[in-house]
Amino acid sequence: MSETRWSGRFEAAMGSLAARSHRRPWVALFVMLVLTGLGAFFARDLRLNADLANLLPKSFPSVQDLEKLRTRFGGQGNVVVAGIGAEPEQLKQFVDDMAPKLATLSEIRFVNAQRPSQFFDERGLYYVDLPDLKTIEQRIDARFAWEKEQANPLFVRLEEEPAPSLDFSDIQKKYTGGANMRLAGQGSTYYLDPQERMVVMLLKAKGSSADLGYSKKVITQVEDYLAKQDLSKYGPGFHTAITGTFKKKIDQQAVITGDLARASSLALVLLLAYLIFHFRSGLSVGLTMVPVVAGLSWTYGFVGIAYGQVNLLTGFLAAVLGGLGVEHGIHLLGRWGTLRSEGMTSEEAVRETFKHTGFSALISALVAALTFLSLSWSEFRAFHEFGVIAAVGMMVSVASYLLILPALLGLVSRWGWVPREHQSQSGPMAMLARFLPRRYRAVALVIGVALVGLISQAYRVSFNYDSTKLDDVSLPSVRLDRRIDHILGYSATPVVVLTDSEGMEREVVKQLQARKEKFGKDSTIDFVGALEDLVPRQQEEKHALLQSIHKKLQRIDPERVDKAQRDDLLRAVKMTAAKPFVREDLPESLRRQFEPAAGQKGGVVLVYANVSLSDGVGTRRFTKEVRNLQMPDGSQVSAAGEALILADILDMVASEGPRILVAAVVSVFLAMWLTLGSLRNAVICMLPTLLSIAGLVGLMSLMGLQFNYLNIVVIPVLIGTTVDAGVHLIERLGEPGADFATVYAETGRAITGGLLTSAIGFLALVFAKHPGLNSIGDLANLGFAVNMVIVLVGFPALLLLVDRWRNKHSAASTPASDDGTERPAES
Incomplete structure (x- = not known):
């Protein structure tokens, strides 16, 4: 290939720049210090934001609805205070003592400490439709007529007939799914589980759990208050615990932050350990690491300017970029050392190293950057930011080596340092280099059969939509929170439909209930609640009918009623005496659950799911059922909540995944074709990677591993x-x-080192507590292992096989002359 091609000129330019930096090291190092200082300055305030809403574009309706919800309603979720380890009466006393005091804390709007069961029990008949109330009256009239006949001594019944029943369970059953019945609950008016010996209070905070700083503030306030209380009076084993949305977010953030810190530290230790093993020289380790550290500083300075924060995916990129950057150093420094051992001067070796190996590093960095940029096309912000930052980091890494490494080599060479000569004809790579030319056919056959077997299983790999598999469920606050729903009898975190009027509330409830009936047993809606719905219609008509029923019930002698129905009769007498009520008569703790934050207008409809909103499959079904409600004025409203954010993320990853994968492959191929200047070489260089990916997917199916919305980025x-x-x-x-x-x-030794250091950043994630990060580490390292086998064993065997076949074919096509020498074949 002609050296006049543009890539040849670019190679020469890189060699010249490196040589100039080598001759004038102090200028290059001064530029490095300035850039590194600026990078550290702009990166100083970077923080991790693990909020799901930050993983989607702000233009998404679900994100905009959630922001409106947080503004109007103060966000979702509660601070849940649990009293644990005492007898029921002591637990009730704890609630009675603490609830009024906790409600006075500056960051608490109100405390929901008891079910409104008594209120709804007394007024339950107002939620019964008029036709059913008339049916009740007719049954009472029949019973009343029977009682009169029994009391008449002159009446003789020819056949003994049972007394008309006062059992209204069939009518009661029709209304058990209503919001009033579900919120009222059954049993104790306290949120109490005698078997668990636990009682809970739900504290509604004024702010949003999405603000981590605020979450810490409100949790600290509650914890500090409880710590000052004398809890010994509730029993020797009594203690308190806090859970709920605010507490879980703090704990999960702490786990992720700790994981990322440990992963970065472990990656650094492993990188240093490998470099020491690889180079057997402390100075070589330093020469490799200085450009990496500087490049990371420049990259995260860019992140500070562009984004101001990192997310769950971009948070661990430092460890990954560090490993990828070290790979360049291994190739560059290794090649420079080899050239020096062959007699070149330091400057000549630097020029030659960056002219060829440096250009190869640039190609690989450019290819990787383009691959990462394919992720930036995603609307999923976690992928988008990951792609942009990784692409910038890859190019910055090569730039830092081009600027810094020649300057450092110039200095150490002037000080008389000579690299330790590596014996290339000894060690595992040298043994493999001698083995492959002798057994390349067998190796190619074994690797080929294994790949065919793995690829044949690739279709079995599935996508895991269950987000609980990506959270640390071992956290005490998470385990405790799962017990709360059992005590409440429904989800503690419903999704919310924001409404602007009472009529809109009723319309939303009506449409959601219609959808629930339409889907029947397949419906994902448990029940729907709204203040307007909790104040029944036609109360005056119902009141008149209930007064009539009340008078008739009072005339029935309880002693003449079966014992099984006697309590129901007495309860019915009490219920029919209830008077009509309005919103303001609802219990305050109930009413405030539906009211906006201070200074906000409008109302809400709470939609409770009967599926786990951590299960992606169920969440996606639930989301479809509660979205796009058509109002009479032509507008549309949808439920808001983190469950809908999760559903959008899952839908987006599922739809964008194939497109991103194709874009990554195409961009890599085009970049390699352009930079290598040869279609054949581009195809050959792509082959190990494509076979590795196919083999990895097949291996995943055999090992029972699944893709999820985080590890798919691997x-x-x-x-x-x-x-x-x-x-x-x-x-x-x-x-x-x-x-x-x-x-x-x-080269095989350098490739091995490069792949190992690339894997080190991901290897550190294998030890993460967070299952999502852990799954990324597992999948990435499995992929690097498969690639190492293919690129170091299978790929060279294939090259040897093709080369021998081509030589044999070329020899066979060259006819011999009369004197036995070969002559070119005729065309």
């Missing part, structure tokens, strides 16, 4: 970070006079 990452191994191998083998054994022993 696939384009692997495409971008493993393709450079083929580039380095092909480029070196393509040099004039290249010998397979020598090139493979040297």
